[in-house]
Amino acid sequence: MPILELKNVAKTYHTRFNANAVQALTDISLSVEAGEYVAIMGESGSGKSTLLNLIAALDKPTAGSIDLNGTELSTIPESRAAKFRREHLGFVFQDFNLLDTFNVKDNILLPLVLSKTPVPAMEKRVLALAPQLGLADKLTKFPYELSGGQQQRVAAARALITDPALLLADEPTGALDSHTADELLTLFGKLNQAGQTILMVTHSAVAASHAQRVLFIRDGRLFHQLYRGDLSQDELLVKISDTMTAMLAKQTPTQAGKTASADAAHTGKEAD
Numbered sequence: 001m002p003i004l005e006l007k008n009v010a011k012t013y014h015t016r017f018n019a020n021a022v023q024a025l026t027d028i029s030l031s032v033e034a035g036e037y038v039a040i041m042g043e044s045g046s047g048k049s050t051l052l053n054l055i056a057a058l059d060k061p062t063a064g065s066i067d068l069n070g071t072e073l074s075t076i077p078e079s080r081a082a083k084f085r086r087e088h089l090g091f092v093f094q095d096f097n098l099l100d101t102f103n104v105k106d107n108i109l110l111p112l113v114l115s116k117t118p119v120p121a122m123e124k125r126v127l128a129l130a131p132q133l134g135l136a137d138k139l140t141k142f143p144y145e146l147s148g149g150q151q152q153r154v155a156a157a158r159a160l161i162t163d164p165a166l167l168l169a170d171e172p173t174g175a176l177d178s179h180t181a182d183e184l185l186t187l188f189g190k191l192n193q194a195g196q197t198i199l200m201v202t203h204s205a206v207a208a209s210h211a212q213r214v215l216f217i218r219d220g221r222l223f224h225q226l227y228r229g230d231l232s233q234d235e236l237l238v239k240i241s242d243t244m245t246a247m248l249a250k251q252t253p254t255q256a257g258k259t260a261s262a263d264a265a266h267t268g269k270e271a272d
């Protein structure tokens, strides 16, 4: 069973007086299996944040269903949504979102404190996780004492401390220089190899080329998807760039020429 399954999801935003409805997402169906590493790409305004907000149960779809780790999100009462998010999801954002007055260890432990985990269990978990993220010697530091890359690793540790079914990352490399971004993406790759399911929204073709599958959204619809298969990262990067070019040129995937057909032949799969 997939960790995440969206069926025919649509989202319409209504302005206050209902005059100008914005159809942000239309008929999105997709699933993410346990252990997958999926990137979502699309132009500004294509609906990526809307999609993440729906998956994170921060907002509700206008139509369709979203099943996360065996629970249909619409069945979760508002009062239990925060607890559900804490138990099933980890979040990494572009701007780290660390608490300045908490040291690294307390930042990482925050979700466990909120879920009232006993202190010995918290200690055990943070001591096991920190070395995996290169943070073993940083636990008593404060965020302002760390580089951007280190801060983002603290954010990743905080996201992973609850052992979430799905790690959601929204432009995680957006505030990092290219070298540091590369280090973070290598870390995500390692986490994924160790079994972590990851869904990452990104504008960066390089970042997306670290994933096993890349979904492209255009005007709120699933435009295309690419599978890594046995392509190298560089080969996938070329295909991603071709698809982005086609998307910006408003072509269909097949008009984009080899991109779609070669990928379909390679994987036997193709989106809509």
Ligand SMILES: Nc1ncnc2c1ncn2[C@@H]1O[C@H](COP(=O)(O)OP(=O)(O)OP(=O)(O)O)[C@@H](O)[C@H]1O
Binding pocket: 013, 014, 022, 023, 024, 042, 043, 044, 045, 046, 047, 048, 049, 050, 051
């Ligand atoms: N709360 C809202 N009320 C009305 N319209 C909204 C709201 N949030 C988003 N939209 C509209 O929905 C569409 C999709 O927006 P969304 O933020 O999901 O795109 P995005 O792909 O995440 O963009 P970006 O890459 O710039 O963050 C856009 O037309 C946007 O203006």
